[in-house]
Amino acid sequence: MKVSVEQNGLLSLIIDSGRQGKQHQGFCQSGPMDEEAYWWANYLAGNQENTPCIEIIGCAVFVFDTNGQLAATGRNVVCLVNGQSVSPFETIFVKAGDRVSIDSEHMGSKAYLAIQGRWQVPLPLGSACTVLREGIGGLENKGAPLGVGDAIDIETPALRSAHRALASKHWPRYDLNQPISLILGYQEDKFNASEKGRLFLNDYTVTTNINRMGYRLSGAPIHSHITKMRSEAIHIGAMQIPPDGQPIVMMRDRQTLGGYPKLGSVSLLDVNRLAQAVPGETVTFISQHYDDARAAFLLNWQKRLRLTGE
Known part of the structure; x- marks a missing residue:
């Protein structure tokens, strides 16, 4: 073909x-x-x-x-x-x-x-x-x-395969009225309570500065007391906080190393939902324990197997 x-x-x-x-x-x-x-x-x-x-x-x-x-x-x-x-x-x-x-x-x-x-x-x-x-x-x-x-x-x-539906x-749900889950990471102690609270209490707008590398958001600025740090590996969904305080969520084509402090990572399931957001739409965040994020991922995988009979 x-x-x-x-x-x-x-x-x-x-x-x-x-x-x-x-x-x-x-x-x-x-x-x-x-x-x-x-x-x-x-x-x-x-x-x-x-x-x-x-x-x-x-x-x-x-x-x-x-x-x-x-x-x-x-x-x-x-x-x-x-x-x-x-x-x-x-x-x-x-x-x-x-x-x-x-x-x-x-x-x-x-x-x-x-x-x-x-x-x-x-x-x-x-x-x-x-x-x-x-x-x-x-x-x-x-x-x-x-x-x-x-x-x-x-x-x-x-031969053609059988029809599937x-x-x-x-179908995947892309409702942005539901908060995006963020798993706080090992650098969360570099942000004081008021800075972390600001993220979870405010709306953030998806800017036009988005691509497969990362999604830059606009909203209440968040600041870390880290002034310098060595570059380190970047995980999918990592939320970097640059000096201007505007969060950047790293996506599929992210660079391998980065030197901004990271508050945590968006859950794998919600990376999909955020990836479908377009400029001008707003999102909110909620803290999720890593055990809950892992359980949600495994349940979704089990759902796929159940629906496909595999």
């Missing part, structure tokens, strides 16, 4: 589950901004875990040169086949010549397009993930986003 890019939206990237175990070599882990949506897209398309997928911001259009099956997921994703609306979060069957349009109702949110088969794309350091800053991954291993006219070769199976009551 050849999938041609007719329209590439604001940003369309080939991604997979990430470049595991390479941070000590200076490469970011990368991976899907919304891991939950990515996982379901591949499952519903009939793919194995870690199969590449396209992460899309804006409206992108793809043309298929043969029959195939796919799935689209994300926050309020809109999927059209030849101009006709089809349901997200379920298997979609397409024929040769079909045009598939993927978009989101929220400009800036991420949609995921999974296409069944073995993607014929480079796997530098074991991953297809496109990292613009590092110039690695993607269709030609140049770290470039998909462009109009690009074509992805996918080796499709001889996820009931809407089980």
Whole structure:
């Protein structure tokens, strides 16, 4: 199968589950901004875990040169086949010549397009993930986003998989009225009680200064009494507090090292929800014990297994 890019939206990237175990070599882990949506897209398309997928911001259009099956997921994703609306979060069957349009109702949110088969794309350091800053991954291993006219070769199976669907009551929830969970870290004692309280008592606005590397928020400033510190490894979801006091939550393409004090880390589940927030939306935070965060993660994994029967 050849999938041609007719329209590439604001940003369309080939991604997979990430470049595991390479941070000590200076490469970011990368991976899907919304891991939950990515996982379901591949499952519903009939793919194995870690199969590449396209992460899309804006409206992108793809043309298929043969029959195939796919799935689209994300926050309020809109999927059209030849101009006709089809349901997200379920298997979609397409024929040769079909045009598939993927978009989101929220400009800036991420949609995921999974296409069944073995993607014929480079796997530098074991991953297809496109990292613009590092110039690695993607269709030609140049770290470039998909462009109009690009074509992805996918080796499709001889037989289609069965139709799969996820009931809407089980779709990921992106309600930002619910607080984002923050697990306080080992540097929390570098912030006095009033500074920590300020974070949990105020709203923070998602600014326009966001990307796959990090989300800068705007609100009541928070300050640490650390004036100097050595750079150290950065975990997914880490909340760095720079000198201006405006929190930065580190995301999938974060740098491997950073030198700002960290109040804690956003829980893995809520990294997905924050990643789907767009500039101008507001979030609040709530403290979560690491045992509770771990339990929530495991329960979500168990839910996946229960819903898929695996």
